[in-house]
Amino acid sequence: MDIKLFVTDLDGTLLPSGAEVPRRNIEAAQRAVRAGVTVTIATGRMYRAALPVARALGVDVPIITYNGAVIKSVSGKVYDENFLPPDVVREVLAFCRARDWHVQLYADDVLYFAEHDVYAVAYEENQALRGETVGWDGLAAHAEHVAKLLVISDGAEQTAERVAALNEAFGGRVQAMRSNPAYTEVVVPGVTKASALRKLASMLSVPLDAVMAIGDSNNDLPMLQAAGHSVAMGNALPEVKAVCEFSVGTCEEGGFAEAIERYVL
Incomplete structure (x- = not known):
């Protein structure tokens, strides 16, 4: 080789x-x-x-x-x-909010949380960085230039369910995938x-x-x-x-x- x-x-x-x-x-x-x-x-x-x-x-x-x-x-x-369309970002946020899922987004290389909960704290510690807590309306206001959203769950089984639910609900307008047992990544299809x-x-x-x-x-x-x-x-x-x-x-x-x-x- x-x-x-x-x-x-x-x-x-x-x-x-x-x-x-x-x-x-x-x-x-x-x-x-x-x-x-x-x-x-x-x-x-x-x-x-x-x-x-x-x-x-x-x-x-x-x-x-x-x-x-x-x-x-x-x-x-x-x-x-490759950024997600803003209207799709807002729909994914609403979908997650209705199910009380922790979701965070990344816009212009800034991390935003709805709440600074246990998932946010653990993520910041793992990634050695700090995000901004802006509430659900604040997340929706940062829907431009979003490279991905991240849904954090309590384990692999729950993550698999959320990956399937997002892919089914958004019919090819987003691509959801697991990146570790607790993480569901949501990005542009393809x-x-x-x-x-x-x-x-x-x-x-x-x-x-x-x-x-x-x-x-x-x-x-x-x-x-x-x-x-x-x-x-x-x-x-x-x-x-x-x-x-x-x-x-x-x-x-x-x-x-x-x-x-x-x-x-």
């Missing part, structure tokens, strides 16, 4: 939950860069939350954020943006980490058979299937492991660095 572009998921892959990037992962990424490989991130996180991680890796490349909705370089250059990976590879003139992707969750599946080569983390879901060419240790065991050491370098 001659890998020229290495695309990594963030949470549960490059980054242990709520932790800094492990030194071994930083060193592996920098070794790959010195070998001529472009190392970048594809994450469901907002750009502002992904930026410190990209900086920790020491790379200034386009990074894929909001599950593929926005591609933007570390230095701030925008390569691609926008995935895979669509962004293809755009990024094209921008960099890298053929897909020279692209390797690594991940652990459902929202990584399209990206892993689009890349020429794919790696599943040891902590990946069974359906992720089933489609990947290679597997490595868990996030806590340094599976990211293992992938670079074994399959890139």
Whole structure:
């Protein structure tokens, strides 16, 4: 294999939950860069939350954020943006409000909550950032330039129900997907980490058979299937492991660095 572009998921892959990037992962990424490989991130996180991680890796490349909705370089250059229509955003908010679901939105790379509840507090701690609490009417007032909405539940079964309910209710006007056991991501239909990976590879003139992707969750599946080569983390879901060419240790065991050491370098 001659890998020229290495695309990594963030949470549960490059980054242990709520932790800094492990030194071994930083060193592996920098070794790959010195070998001529472009190392970048594809994450469901907002750009502002992904930026410190990209900086920790020491790379200034386009990074894929909001599950593929926005591609933007570390230095701030925008390569691609996909925003939900404002009327659809307001309908999704009303749908969630009627069911008393926690939903938050991201407009112009600012995080907004209706209430600063236990879900909001936990999210802020996990992402190492702060959002703005604006009430339900305030959320609706920030319906422009929304890259995604996030519904937070109490577990995988509830998340699966909410993904199905949103996809059924909005009939292709939004795309809802699970990104971890508690998170339902709502984005523009057709926008995935895979669509962004293809755009990024094209921008960099890298053929897909020279692209390797690594991940652990459902929202990584399209990206892993689009890349020429794919790696599943040891902590990946069974359906992720089933489609990947290679597997490595868990996030806590340094599976990211293992992938670079074994399959890139």
